[in-house]
Amino acid sequence: MGGEMTQGNRWLALDILRGLSIIFMLLNLNPGSWSEQYGWVLHAKWEGATFIDMVAPVFLFCIGVAIPLSLRRRIEAGESNGQLAKHILNRAGILVLLGLFLNAYPAFDWAHMRIPGVLQRIGVCYGAVALFVLFTARREGGFRLNAKAGWIAWTFVLLSWTALLMFVPVPGFGAPRFDPVGSWPAYVDRLVLTTDHMFPWWPVDGKVVFDPDGLLSTWPVCANVLFGALVGHARLTGITAPILKMLVAGGLLMAAAVGLHTTIPIIKHIWTATFALFTIGFSLVSLGALTLLVERWNSAPAFYPAQVYGSNPLLAYMLSFLVAPLIDLVWLKPPAASIRAAGQALFAQAFEPRLASLCFALTMVTAIFLPLWVCWRNKWFLKL
Structure with missing residues (x-):
């Protein structure tokens, strides 16, 4: 899933674009509440397109x-x-x-x-x-x-x-x-x-x-x-x-x-x-x-998280889908029985429901970033 270029001819903007696409995919897949999301994070029901459809x-x-x-x-x-x-x-x-x-x-x-x-x-x-x-x-x-x-x-x-x-x-x-x-x-x-x-x-x-x-x-x-x-x-x-x-x-x-x-x-x-x-x-x-x-314009440092994601897109995707069922398991007492529900409830104390849902998704993006960053530092890349 990643580009197999040598360091000398690597297209850094391509890595960053690939990483951004994975990050936004995770925002769509990991909301705090499936019923409370901004329109740009939701797919078009049929005709037309939203940002996440890109x-x-x-x-x-x-x-x-x-x-x-x-x-x-x-x-x-x-x-x-x-x-x-x-x-x-x-x-x-x-x-x-x-x-x-x-x-x-x-x-x-x-x-x-x-x-x-x-x-x-x-x-x-x-x-x-x-x-x-x-x-x-x-x-x-x-x-x-x-x-x-x-x-x-x-x-x-x-x-x-x-x-x-x-x-x-x-x-x-x-x-x-x-x-x-x-x-x-x-x-x-x-x-x-x-x-x-x-x-x-x-x-x-x-x-x-x-x-x-x-x-x-x-x-x-x-x-x-x-x-x-x-x-x-x-x-x-x-x-x-x-x-x-x-x-x-x-x-x-x-x-x-x-x-x-x-x-x-x-x-x-x-x-x-x-x-x-x-x-x-x-x-x-x-x-x-x-x-x-x-x-x-030499602005690559501003996209460092996307570069890390873009260097290991298959690993990021696999981690997201392997973790997703775990955050919906009933670990806690009702009403916030799952990690997703507990996270939504926590962020909802400070933000309106849709922003709280996005904050939980950003937390998941950050959580998945951490093992990717370790792999990045050690030059461990999941390639096929």
Whole structure:
């Protein structure tokens, strides 16, 4: 999940952006109260997007940026395409297995275990894009990503996904369908996974009908990873005025997504093309702004916590999900029976409920930061 760059060509702004995405993810996953949260920490119910909806796409974009940087290092070390393909497949497979383990933990109720998930999606998209980059790259004179093939593939992913949603009738529902019940992603997930193995926490009319990390909607997610790989290639080749180009291109992509919203709605849960465009644009603007702050204005020390998080993102993610059930166990006497409830009650003595909930989430971010900081100081990094 982390970028495998040597210290000499490490893109510090990329590490920081990856770390910020993990930090904001933890703020979403660890509130003091699930019913008391600010709107920016909550996902959009369906159409539109909130700030927290940018977190997963930004992280996926960062994974893409690191792909050509990692491949170049390994190729320069003498690894063959076969060795690299084996490494990519092993890494992708381990991510999928870790995601399944976290879905099963701590109950291990196989009959009702959710199959899709964030790590599963990361593993599949990373594997698909990394293999594509590897086998279309040029090795003459050193590793060079095939940018033309990348742009063609990126365009094909978004156009094919849009064509499916808009023009191919869903059995029993017709076309176009962008809703949580009758869209292609929801239909396929219910057909293949069955609702016992889907995301149960966002029902529609009391029924489980879709999964936000479902099977079919993983296809357009590859567009975010692939665009990131193209940005990583541009970094390697020394593109002129990179910061300005990232800011301008990002702004244009976000504007295009908003302009197309009435025709192709921006929906994270089925990862519409407009959502992909908007979040790619947001990722570009964020990376450009951080590169400006870090490389031109020397403000890296201000982002030290994010740098620590960004150096060990898989460990941070695993710790968060392993600890989450523990803070909800009944350790104490009612009414504050769990650590989460006790924390919310404690902060609510000084702050209004939503701020108290955010304070608890920030406490969890700090708690997870401490073991990450120890690992950082000792150069212990969990890599696949």
